Amino acid sequence: MRAGLGADVRPSSEECVLWRALGEVPAGFGPSVVTLGVFDGVHRGHARLIDRAVGFGRARNLPAVLVTFDPHPARVLGLPRDTAALSTVERRADLAFGLGIRAVCVLPFTREFAALSPSEFVERALVERLRAEAVVVGADLTFGHRAAGTVDTLRELGEQRGFTTHGVGLLPAEAGVRCSSTHVRACLRRGDVRGAARALGRPHHVEGTFRPDGHGRTELVVASGTALPAPGRYWGRLGGLGPLPVWVTGEQRVIVPVTSVRPGPGGIDFVA
Ligand SMILES: Cc1cc2nc3c(=O)[nH]c(=O)nc-3n(C[C@H](O)[C@H](O)[C@H](O)COP(=O)(O)O)c2cc1C
Numbered sequence: 001m002r003a004g005l006g007a008d009v010r011p012s013s014e015e016c017v018l019w020r021a022l023g024e025v026p027a028g029f030g031p032s033v034v035t036l037g038v039f040d041g042v043h044r045g046h047a048r049l050i051d052r053a054v055g056f057g058r059a060r061n062l063p064a065v066l067v068t069f070d071p072h073p074a075r076v077l078g079l080p081r082d083t084a085a086l087s088t089v090e091r092r093a094d095l096a097f098g099l100g101i102r103a104v105c106v107l108p109f110t111r112e113f114a115a116l117s118p119s120e121f122v123e124r125a126l127v128e129r130l131r132a133e134a135v136v137v138g139a140d141l142t143f144g145h146r147a148a149g150t151v152d153t154l155r156e157l158g159e160q161r162g163f164t165t166h167g168v169g170l171l172p173a174e175a176g177v178r179c180s181s182t183h184v185r186a187c188l189r190r191g192d193v194r195g196a197a198r199a200l201g202r203p204h205h206v207e208g209t210f211r212p213d214g215h216g217r218t219e220l221v222v223a224s225g226t227a228l229p230a231p232g233r234y235w236g237r238l239g240g241l242g243p244l245p246v247w248v249t250g251e252q253r254v255i256v257p258v259t260s261v262r263p264g265p266g267g268i269d270f271v272a
């Protein structure tokens with residue numbers, strides 16, 4: 001994050017910032033246009049929403065801010081859903097910056113945070129800190145305690161607190177299927193990396209640490225909780241290499257049959 005985005009000072013055109021809590025938003029920041037949700041993977045549906053927010057921001061000369069929750073709310077609340085991470089928070093932010101977002105604000109999602117009512121959340125995050133003038137969300141957004149807030153709730157609160165609310169129609173991934181992080185995770189679970197790429201708008205990318213595997217090959221070790229395709233053989237791109245055949249094992253590892261990969265942090269794009 002870079003400092004100095006306060007007191008009605010607009011960021012310069014290259015400047016993008018990542019705040020890891022509401023408390024990191026500089027006093028006096030805003031006004032702004034905000035888009036809201038988890039945004040794991042930043043798929044094509046998310047990109048539609050971000051485009052809309054960035055467009056509003058440009059038209060009003062306001063920075064577009066993406067508010068995201070981490071970890072995934074369903075994981076924190078123990079809901080029976082696959083919440084394997086499609087992207088780290090840093091990658092999520094970089095993808096959003098690439099689409100024109102100027103600031104990403106990560107809200108650590110805890111049980112205590114989940115207990116905030118829709119109006120408390122709106123007041124603390126959108127009004128006090130970000131001074132939202134417009135809020136752009138998908139038509140199915142829910143927020144606040146017991147997921148009680150909807151786009152209509154947001155619209156009512158906005159009318160009272162001085163921001164406009166814009167619900168964006170949901171983009172399908174393919175006929176009859178909404179483009180969602182859940183859909184991408186389901187594609188990966190069945191090894192359909194092409195389906196995942198169609199929804200994401202790019203190949204699924206997995207980050208981790210490369211190291212020699214002791215058998216004349218290289219392995220990428222990924223953190224638990226990361227969404228990997230089902231165990232099996234795929235085509236991957238890494239660094240300047242590929243596509244190469246790669247093997248996903250059941251132990252959060254991807255085997256690459258070459259030794260020329262530099263050990264250390266890196267990632268693989270699953271292209272087929
Ligand atoms: C302040 C706040 C409190 C929340 N509390 C709950 C909750 O009690 N139960 C729940 O299932 N989800 C809760 N959520 C999660 C939302 O319902 C929703 O999953 C999240 O905001 C992501 O939005 P989306 O998946 O609808 O795009 C809360 C979200 C926020 C911002």
Ligand SMILES: Nc1ncnc2c1ncn2[C@@H]1O[C@H](COP(=O)(O)OP(=O)(O)OP(=O)(O)O)[C@@H](O)[C@H]1O
Nearest residue numbers: 036037038039045137138141170171179180181182
């Ligand atoms: N297909 C879509 N088209 C337009 N907006 C979307 C689409 N999917 C999600 N959104 C919106 O993007 C924001 C972020 O949503 P979120 O990350 O919760 O999406 P998701 O893909 O449904 O995630 P998950 O499947 O993990 O619940 C929300 O405002 C949501 O309404």
